[in-house]
Amino acid sequence: MNLNLSNARILISRVDAIGDVMLTLPLCGMIKKYYPDATIIFLGRKYTEPVLKRCSSIDQILIYDEWTDDNTAVQRLRQLQIDVIIHVLPNRRIAMLARKAAIPIRIGTSRRWFHWLYANKHVYVKRKNTKLHEAQLNMMLLKAIAIREIPALEDLHQYTSFSTTRTIPHAISSLIEKDKQILIIHPKSAGSAREWPLSSYDELIRLFPKDRYQIVICGTKQEKSTLGGWLTTLPDYVYDMMGKLSLDEYIEFISSANIFVAASTGPLHIAAACGIRAIGIYPPVVPMHPARWQPLGSCSGFITASKTNCHLCSKKSDYCRCMSEISAYQVYQKIMDN
Structure with a gap:
């Protein structure tokens, strides 16, 4: 042949x-x-x-x-x-x-x-x-x-050879404050990964000074339906864009942002490929550990629990003990670590 x-x-x-x-x-x-x-x-x-x-x-x-x-x-x-x-x-x-x-x-x-x-x-x-x-x-x-x-x-x-126009979609352009850094939080994973608790994301949000960061919550309409009333408990300066952007628009918005935080999910890998500060939150258990699934980018990184008994956590449960042991301040420090 x-x-x-x-x-x-x-x-x-x-x-x-x-x-x-x-x-x-x-x-x-x-x-x-x-x-x-x-x-x-x-x-x-x-x-x-x-x-x-x-x-x-x-x-x-x-x-x-x-x-x-x-x-x-x-x-x-x-x-x-x-x-x-x-x-x-x-x-x-x-x-x-x-x-x-x-x-x-x-x-x-x-x-x-x-x-x-x-x-x-x-x-x-x-x-x-x-x-x-x-x-x-x-x-x-x-x-x-x-x-x-x-x-x-x-x-x-x-x-990866991935490129975008870095154009903020019209659906959100009027909300963007140009003198602030854009921080995107994607709290859900459509069931593809162990997830960090919503309460931890809440704590993380409150660590960022609102006069320097514009925080946007993103995800699909289906993911939003699983959050209950969590979005209503967040500070009023946090924007909810869940289910409001097509994937085309979301990719362009991600590329225009400064920071992206999520568990191991597709948009995290997009953010890494766009070259922005993309931080993934991972469990330590095989095969979901970051050695295999960490984001690939010049500015990407990850944080994982130090525990090695994460295999004891039920895959069917919304709660993962090892993920919950990762503190908001640890993630904040990782984001700020250059």
Whole structure:
């Protein structure tokens, strides 16, 4: 199988959440480093399209939500004349469609049984108990196309290739006070992470002098519905923008802010990629620990509990003892630590 990879058409398949997609972008950047003339096509969900279109390493976007019919999907894949598909997120249906479309090189982890049916290049990638970051684990799949470089953790952000216009959306521009720093707090995670208590966010907010910081609470409409009356207990100088911005608008607002604080969630990774001060709050337990999921950015950071018995906390509970032991002042100090 002697393909000229320097001009290859390479399909990256990752059809899950925003944070996972953000941590796949460095893989795209690494491919462009070795094969700058290759065409990178990204298969993702419709709701992650605002993220994908801001990555300069991606040449074309395919929307998986539109693949309602297998035959039509196979025909589309054939029309695109794809040379290589990399199954970053193992997906049995997509793997089957890629084989039916006769894509010459089909790369997947050897740890999924269906890849032995549908993929023809297998890479051993073990994610359980790993010491590698998620973005580094994704890059291991590139061994199948002769890319063996795995950047150091501190260098990963250089491969994200994420850019915005840094334009404050009209929906919030009239509220912004230009003489203040913008601090965005994203208190929920749509169930994707252990969350810091709302009471701790309240304490953190009150540590910032209101004459120097403009504090904005952000998140989705669905996340807002889980907060109960918490927003009404906050100081009147705190702005509530939950559910009021599209993802396109939210990305631009994040890039225009100075500080972003959240648990391990997609918008945290967006903030890190935008180069602002992005601080993530993490539990110490595998596999949710920051060694694997910390934000990648020149100004990003994280804070985690020192306890190691977080595995005793129920995954189904809204309360995590280890997360609650992280004080508001610790997070404040981390934000101010330059």
